[in-house]
Amino acid sequence: MMFRSQRLLEAVRSFPCQHCNSQDGTVVAAHSNQLRDGKGRGIKAHDYRIAALCYTCHAELDQGRRMTRVEREQMWEAAHRKTIGRLFECGILEVAAR
16 A cells, blocks of 8 residues: 655645755655655655655656766655655654654
8 A cells, every 4th residue: 555645745845955955946745766665657656755856856866867877866865865854853744652
């Protein structure tokens, strides 16, 4: 079962790009392109495997030719870690007490 959260996807739209720091109004939740994260043909990865990226960085990640596959994976992973950290810092994500 895929994890989906519209609230999580919408929350990152207010963030600056977590790769280039742009705040140009085009930031979206860029899903992982890795099979290990649930990505499949016509299926996006889980919504918790996102990175806040602007249009330019997202396009370079998905269709660009300037980076190798490994560089694209590293770029996305770094932006993902920053995005998750920011979600916790803003109080959007919390650890629930049990």
